[in-house]
Amino acid sequence: MTGPASELVVPGRPVDRGHLEIEVTEVAPWLLGKVLVHGSRAGRIVEVEAYRGEDDPASHAYRGRTARNAVMFGRAGHLYVYFTYGMHFCANVVCGEEGSPRAVLIRALAPLTGTAEMWAARPAARRPADLANGPAKLCQALGLDRRHDGADLITGDLGVWLVDDGTAPPESPDVGGRIGVSRAADRPWRFWVPGDPNVSR
């Protein structure tokens, strides 16, 4: 599904790339409330985690550039999709300056549109909140995989967009340690919308 932004299934427009080219720990909470779109499917971002390249032992880029993490080293506004546990994909928004590997892992979405497709893509889901309340679940729900690694979320070259529909980030997001990492998990770089039923775990 490619096409101009006027074909977006949600109101709003792609975010300004410049808003992503700053400190990753500031971008992460700013992304709460934005909308991730793939074709007819869309969900509002309700939980994220920041990963800060060379400073961060938990980051895929901690030990330098490889074929896998190359997108993290590129320009802000691109999608870094990685494969893990032999069966799952997770999606990140690349941010910061070009050459400095920073990214925000999208951990949970509140489903907005295309929910029939999401249910079909997620047969294990029992409740609406099960559709996208985890980083691999939301990739399944939206149909994101290795083909979308490197997609430009501002131009929508691969049918994937990051959209601002006017919803403001929470004034005081909940903050905590990161989940599922064995190193530097205590850094308070996980942010979520207080009380949202779609937040993971």
Add this chain to the structure above:
DNA sequence: CTTTGGATCGTCT
């Protein structure tokens, strides 16, 4: 409700 272990393979040591 919580805990536990299996699935499954690309990536880097």
Add this chain to the structure above:
DNA sequence: GACGATCCAAAGG
């Protein structure tokens, strides 16, 4: 050759 930025079903309380 080991280990994941995970998910799910099954078993136990």
